[in-house]
Amino acid sequence: MATQKTEGRPDTAALSTEPAIELVGISKAFGAVQANKDISIRVMPGTIHGIIGENGAGKSTLMSILYGFYKADAGEVFIRGKKTEIPDSQAAISAGIGMVFQHFKLVENFTVLENVVLGAESGARLMPSLTKARKLLVELAREYELNVDPDALIEDIGVGMQQRVEILKALYRQADILILDEPTGVLTPAEADHLFRILEGLKAQGKTIILITHKLREIMEVTDTVSVMRRGQMTATVKTSETSPEQLAELMVGRKVLLRVDKKPAQPGATVLKVDNLSVTDEDGVLRLKDISLSVRAGEILGIAGVAGNGQSELLNVLGGIMAGTGQIQLNGEDCDLTGKHSDGQSRRARGIAHVPEDRQRLGLIMDFTAWENTIFGYHHDPAYQKSSLFMDNNAIRAETALKMQRFDVRPPDPHLKAKSFSGGNQQKIVLAREIERNPDLLLIGQPTRGVDIGAIEFIHQQIVALRDQGKAILLVSVELDEIMSLSDRIAVMFDGHIMGERLPSETDVKELGLMMAGMGEGA
């Protein structure tokens, strides 16, 4: 590797090894937004370096610069001590950088082997490359527990496997610096543990790993050093062993944050929602919910844990009137229609069901609508918003919106701004304000804090608990196990459209829930 010293950087001589990656004074602006501001960071070889920060803090931009997707406005990149220009991803790959994206970039109907070789074939004929890759895959599987069936089609294997294929792709291209962007978002706790074992193995072989995440637990578990980003700036780089989750959270947000949810024991009342033998088939004819039965009582939070895509979305959608289903749903003892005219969102709202959808940008908000137009979305038939039988009372809506924004601490509190101009956390507060202020009997809430910054998470959790304490029933769906554990009064685990079982948070742990989420345990 490059051992010659680089001019103007005498301090490297003092160290036993060159940093694997060193960024000096990186800045990048998009229009008026300064995404990265004078960022300097050094990552030593053979370490796992975490980069943590809230959404929009600039983590992904920084990594995109390193991988050649964006060009920095200012600053330099040194790889193994050598100044390197990275104009495109090809240059990054030849510099030994591999990237595993949050959303995998795999060809679904190709085999694992074909995906690994894709773009790195050694010649016009495919067979030699495939033979070589097959041999390498076997070696890697032995060395790092990276076992995958080389001949399986991508569409037939699980997300955990797909992620391994992404790592194999990088290793096949001889990457020795591996960047992983939010790698555990789609994994079960067991799969995440497996991933971390793979990373440890790679580290032991002298590979350098950069782990981008917003989960403090992962940072504490696997990294050696951690850099914290806030609003485009690097606020600190610390040794993981010398810091604590509370300190990191404070560095991320810029103030003290309560990581635990403060709540009194639940005092459940009468059953509000009762679901019996609910099944749902999606547009492609796939059975997504298989005979689900559950109930939620007034004044309690039922948490639904599970890896994304195991039927939780469909459960919320059927209850919220977005999808049709079969079976029985009762609200306060009365049946809800599951198909036909009276099964839509409008009818559900009329029955007192509020729904904070999982995907607020696609369902919960119209991104091109202003905040005031969004705060009546779904409730636009309410007589309070009409001036006459024909016209809406826009002034009254705006006035009410201003009040709601104030109460839910939406920043900036301007009803005329479009939804897309707010940050993720503030968008979520707009949806919450709309749904909670309607005083519903049942609140369906999916991924309440996805893409929401830590400061806002605290606020949102408080609101959910406050609603519970008013005696409302809450059905919470989240892929964040920590969130489920700390908010729920009861936990149901979903796997492959089934409910695997129910647990009390005090009588279970991450390990047990993780096994249930993976389809093991009772009922399987």
Next chain:
Amino acid sequence: MDTTPKWADVILIPLINLILALLVSGLVVLYIGENPIEAIKILLNGAIGSTRGWGYTLYFATNFIFTGLAVSIAFHARLFNIGGEGQAAIGGLGVALVCLSIDWPHWAIALPFAVIGGAVFGAAWAAIPAYLQARRGSHIVITTIMFNFIASALLVYLLVNVMKVPGSMAPETGAFPKGTNLPNAYQVLGWFGIPFNKFAPLNVAFLLALICCVGVWALIWRTRLGYQLRAYGHSESAAVYAGISPFRITMIAMLISGGLAGLMGVNAVMGEAERLVIDSVQGAGFVGIAVALMGRSHPLGVLLAAILFGILTQGGIELEFEIPAVSREMILVIQALVILFTGALENMVRIPVERMFLRRKKRAS
């Protein structure tokens, strides 16, 4: 971008686009060996240099307002209705049937019925593609454009075989009864003592078009239906979440759209031709797409864009007459350039203008 002021967005950028289009058109005129300054003089003089010019310009503009509003309202629900041509033609048939049905005593009595006739026929013609889209998923761009051909064939059949005056060679209906003839601008302005060209086809349908502009504006931004329509247009999935039925919105948006296109018949058939001829629409349905595009689907923008296209149409006719080298096709080239610059190349000007305002803002802060 929030940094660009609204006036720049609505006026400055379209204006720059228009000037660029005219500059390039000037080069084209120069290329065929004519004087572009002279050409633009003739064009403007012919279109707005006299009450006769204005009379024709605004008559054309009236057609374009109806078809432009039709495209706009569908576009707010993200439905691309390019069937304005056919809907206007069938709307014209509806107007003609109303006018020929009885011996109307007075135009003011005939007009409301003609409006209903045009709107209902236009809406009905849009209803079939709308239903096919909403229930069967047949793409509305394909079906509406096909319905243009069906409408044209249907009219040919009706005019040649059914509605033609017996013994006449021309495929057209007989003249409408006198009681359906709408007062033209000469008569209306005459009531107020304002002189106007006697033969220009501008008529009271222009006022109807203006009322439609206000109506469409109020519908889109002030009513619950407009709210639902825009919500559906921005995000179908969110609309379903809110309990808005995609079927209902698709049908309603297309019915209103077709109805507006059908109203063009009041101007062209009842107001001008005073009989149903074989091609009463003359491409206005397609110009409506450009008008809606340029007017950014806002009724005020549609009004201004319609007047601009009225000027181009009327001025173009004069230009063709005055400078024989500038043919009918040349006028189409100029119109096409305007559409190209204001529609397709919009971002070419928008991005530098936004940058300029951004720099200004930075300097100010």
